[in-house]
Amino acid sequence: MTVSVRVRSTWLWASLGLAGSMLTAYAAPRAVPDPAVRWWYVPAVPSGHAVSLALVYAGMAALGCAWLGLGRALPSQRATLAIGAVWLLPLALAPPLFSRDVYSYLAQGTILHLGHSPYKSAPQLLASLGRERVLDAVSPFWRGTTAPYGPLFLGLVSVIVGVVGTNLVLGVLLTRLVEMSGIVLLAIFIPWLARALGTDPRRALWLALLSPLVMLELIAAGHNDVMMAGMLVAGVACALSGRPLLGIAVCALAATIKVPALAAVLFIAVAWGRAESGRAAQVRFFATAAVLTVAVLAFVSVATASGIGWLSTSVFSTPAKVRLAVTPATAVGYTLASLLRDLGVTTSGRGLESALGLVASILTVGAGLVLLSRVRVPRLVVLLGVFLLIAAAGGPAAWPWYFIWGLALLAAVRSVQHSPALAAAIALSVFVVKPDGILALPRSYAPAVLLVYVAAAAAVWHARRRPGPDRNPSTDRGDGEPPPIPTGAPSALAGR
Numbered sequence: 001m002t003v004s005v006r007v008r009s010t011w012l013w014a015s016l017g018l019a020g021s022m023l024t025a026y027a028a029p030r031a032v033p034d035p036a037v038r039w040w041y042v043p044a045v046p047s048g049h050a051v052s053l054a055l056v057y058a059g060m061a062a063l064g065c066a067w068l069g070l071g072r073a074l075p076s077q078r079a080t081l082a083i084g085a086v087w088l089l090p091l092a093l094a095p096p097l098f099s100r101d102v103y104s105y106l107a108q109g110t111i112l113h114l115g116h117s118p119y120k121s122a123p124q125l126l127a128s129l130g131r132e133r134v135l136d137a138v139s140p141f142w143r144g145t146t147a148p149y150g151p152l153f154l155g156l157v158s159v160i161v162g163v164v165g166t167n168l169v170l171g172v173l174l175t176r177l178v179e180m181s182g183i184v185l186l187a188i189f190i191p192w193l194a195r196a197l198g199t200d201p202r203r204a205l206w207l208a209l210l211s212p213l214v215m216l217e218l219i220a221a222g223h224n225d226v227m228m229a230g231m232l233v234a235g236v237a238c239a240l241s242g243r244p245l246l247g248i249a250v251c252a253l254a255a256t257i258k259v260p261a262l263a264a265v266l267f268i269a270v271a272w273g274r275a276e277s278g279r280a281a282q283v284r285f286f287a288t289a290a291v292l293t294v295a296v297l298a299f300v301s302v303a304t305a306s307g308i309g310w311l312s313t314s315v316f317s318t319p320a321k322v323r324l325a326v327t328p329a330t331a332v333g334y335t336l337a338s339l340l341r342d343l344g345v346t347t348s349g350r351g352l353e354s355a356l357g358l359v360a361s362i363l364t365v366g367a368g369l370v371l372l373s374r375v376r377v378p379r380l381v382v383l384l385g386v387f388l389l390i391a392a393a394g395g396p397a398a399w400p401w402y403f404i405w406g407l408a409l410l411a412a413v414r415s416v417q418h419s420p421a422l423a424a425a426i427a428l429s430v431f432v433v434k435p436d437g438i439l440a441l442p443r444s445y446a447p448a449v450l451l452v453y454v455a456a457a458a459a460v461w462h463a464r465r466r467p468g469p470d471r472n473p474s475t476d477r478g479d480g481e482p483p484p485i486p487t488g489a490p491s492a493l494a495g496r
Contacts, residue, residue, distance in 0.1 A: 001076075003402075006073055006074075006075070007075075009069070009072070009073040010075040010079065010083075011356055012067035012069070012075045013066045013067075013070040013073055013490070014066070014070065014075075014083045014086070014417030016061070016062055016065065016066040016069070017063050017067060017070065017087050018059070018060075018067050018081065018086055018087060018090075019059075019062055020059040020062030020063035020064075020065075020066060021059065021063055021086075021087045021088070021089075021090045021215065022090045023056075023058060023059030023062065024055075024056050024059030024060055024063065024090070024091065024094070024097070024216070024220070025056055025059075025090035025091055025093065025094035025220075025437065026055070026059075026090075027039065027043065027046075027052040027053075027059065028051035028052075028056060028094045028095050028097055028220075028435070029042045029043065029044065029052075029057035029094075029095055029379050030043060030046070030047065030048070030049060031049065031052035031055065031056040031435055032056075032095065032096075032097060032435050032436050033049060034095065034128075036133070036136040036137040036168075037095070037103075037137050037168045038169075039094075039095040039169060040169050043111055044476075046430065048178045050303060053435065054362060055245055056097070056172070056435050057431075057435075059219075060196050060212065060431065062213045062426040063087070063215060063216070064428075064430065065427075066100055067252045067427065068423060068424075069208075070206060070428055071203070071423060072246055074200075074202055074203060074206065075201050075202070076202065077201055078301065079203055080180060080205045080210065081187055081205065081209075083093055083206070083210065084187070084209050084210045085208065087215055088183070088215055088219045091215055091216070091219045091220040091221055092173075092176050092177075092180070092220075093173070094220060095172075095270070096172060096219060096220070096221060096222050097216065097220040097221060097435050098216060098217055098221040098430075098433045098434075098435060098437055099217075099221040099222070099224065099433070099437045100137070100138065100142075100437055101221065101223060101323070101459065102175055102176075102221070102222035102223075103134075103137040103138050103139070103168065103172075104123065104138050104139070104142050104382055105149070105153075105154070105157050105222075105224065106136070106137070106157060106160075106161060106168065106171045106172070106175065107123035107131075107132060107134050107135060108147040108149070108157065109128060109152050109154055109157030109160060109161045109378070110126060110134050110155075110158075110161045111123070111125060111126065112132055112155065112157075112304070112306070113133075113158040113161045113162055113303075113367065113384060114129055114157040115290060115419075116129075117306065117309055118146060118147035118154055119146050119147055119306065119307075119310050120146065120310035122137045122143060122144045122146050122147075122311060123142070123143045123144075124143045124144055124443070125466075127309040132449070133166045134166055134168065137168050139437070141304070141322075145311070145388065149257070149258060149310075150255060150256035150257045150258055150259065150300075150310060151256055151300050151301050151304040151306035151310050151340075152253065152256035152257055152300045152304065153227065153257045153258075153307070154304065155300075155303070155304030155306070156178050156357055157175060157178075158304075158310065160174045160175055160178070167355065168224055169207050170320075172222060173224060175402055176222050177222075178227075178336075179218075179222065179226050179227050180223055181227060181230065182226035182227035182228070182229055182230030182231065183189075183209070183219075183226060183230065184230070185230030185231060185233060185234045186208060186209050186229065186230045186233055186408060187205070187209060188234070189230075189233045189234045189236075189237040190204050190205055190208050190233060190408065190411060190412060191204060191205060192237050193233065193236065193240070193381060193409070193412040194234060194238055194411075194412040195239055196237075196240050196412075197412050197413065198210045199383060199412055199413065199414045199417060200415075200417060201412075203411075203417040204411040204417060205411075205413045206441070207407070207411040207416070207417060207426075208404075208407060208408050208411035208412075209335070211407075211426050211427075212426065212427055212430045213401060213403070213404060213407075213426050213429055213430060214226070214404065215342040216430045217234040217399075217400055217401035217404075217429075217430060217433070218404065221366045221401070221437075223401055224257055224258065225258060225402065225404055225405065226404070227254075227257045228254050228258040228260070228261050228445055229404050229405055229408040230258040231250055231251070231253060231254035231257065231261065232251055232254045232261045232264050232405070232408070233408050233409060234249040234250055234293060235248070235249075235250030235251035235253075235254060235259075235261075235265060235268070235420065236251070236268070236380065236381060236384065236409065237274065238250055239268045239271075239380070240377070240380070240381075242270040242287075244269075245269055245288065245289065245292060247264075247268050248265050248269060248289050248292055248293060249292055249293075249296055250270050251264035251265045251268065252265050252292070252296035252297060253296055253300070254291045254399050255297070256296075256297065256300040256301075259311075260388065260391055262293075263384065263387055263388060265289070265293050265386040266368075266372060266382055267371075267372065267375050267380060267383065268289075268380065269285075269289040270313060270375055270462065271375045271376055271377045271378065271379075271380045272285060272289075273286050273289070274375075274376060275376075275377055297311075297423055300413075302432070308461075321461070322396075322397050323350075323353060324397055324398065324399070324439055324441065324443075325439065325441045325442060325443045325444075325445050325446045325449050326398050326400070326432055326439065326441060327357075327393075327395075327396070327397055327398040328393050328394065328398060328450075328453055329353060329356040329357040329359070329360040329394070329396075330353050330356075330357070330369060330443065330446065331446040331449045331450045331453070332351030332356050332446075332450060333352040333354075333355070333357075333447050334353060334443050334444075334447075335357075335447045335450055336352060336353050337353075338446075340446070344474055348355075352410050357396055360394040360395075361394060361395075361396075363394060364391055364394035364395070367387065367390050368387050368390070368391070371383045371384075371386065371387050381409050381410075381412060381413065382409075382410070382411060382413055383459075384406075384407075385406040385407070385409035385410035385413070386406065386410070388405040388406030388409070389403060389405070389406035390406075391405070392405055392406065393440055393453075399433070400429040400430070400432050400433060403429075407426075417491060421442035441473075
């Protein structure tokens, strides 16, 4: 592809993506009518719900096609970042799509702001505190559940509530603005990771930052996973630059957004602890890492007046309240229960799903232990990214945006960057959840979902065994020399 053709192609796909983003944002207020919150704009045309919903889907499709096309044109790193910023802006100003979680954030932040613990009190408490307007915006399904989020995030939302009061529109916009810090961190550190691994930083940015999964399920939905992912990638990059204790501290801080980031703390500590020479040095490093992690978690807990209640079982039990066909344990349980019923065996589908959910949790922990036993500094990104994908799939609810946890790291891996099956799966995954936040696939689709997971696993295995194109990203436009990956932790302790 010549330079002029590449430039024209880039602007074509960039324009299509912007059109898709703007169309989705424009039609959103009428496509997802909200009796509790009137958004700051409501388009006069079209006025019908069905037409507006069709326009949202058309915008989503345009954005997905533009992203896939941009992956072929692959502009410079600077142009990729500029395109991503232009695409996300309309979605950041639109009403929440694909989830109402951001209103739960505001409700839990309000509880904390009023001096109560969101880890002990559910949003329904707001009815007795004169904040019915905030409560009305929360999905009825979640009004009786306590917060599963970390204290740093809810502390930040509490500050937002102190500024905007019960103005939910401003609350959503400011919450998104705070979450944009995750986008900034991803934009800075994903290219660094790619250069460190000797892969293409432009393709890494395209895969991890511009994907419809990020634009729609994180930005438009307002999910705080983007903050956790950004801090997690930053922490891993700090560790790979020879500062493992700083990386551990940053990842511990990410865990005060969402707990899964604690996995990065373990992987970094084990990788660098092994690199220390001598048992005494290893013990010293592990002890320092443990004390540092506890100190970060304790400081945030005290600073936000949250206590240690946020590490209770509600962090895991709250997501388990939903039964999704896209959750592997639920898909297997529903499929097995259906097969047994067809064979004349009476069984409790919910009981079977719960049992398999426990099995999935045990397998996830087992997989984590196996990967930890194999982790070394050069393989940290790959093994941690794989575990985070396993954790997203093996958890109680496998919402599509959870897979960003691992994809943000694996986007820097060559075989992942060049997997057409993965790109197609990402583009299609945004249609799994409807704009109103309801899963598009009822549980009766569980057998088909199970087949998709099997096919995806086969594609990942194939990509893992097939090397990507031979590229030298240090010669790509706008990229510097890749920084070296240290093979040990000589500067981690004792000034060495």
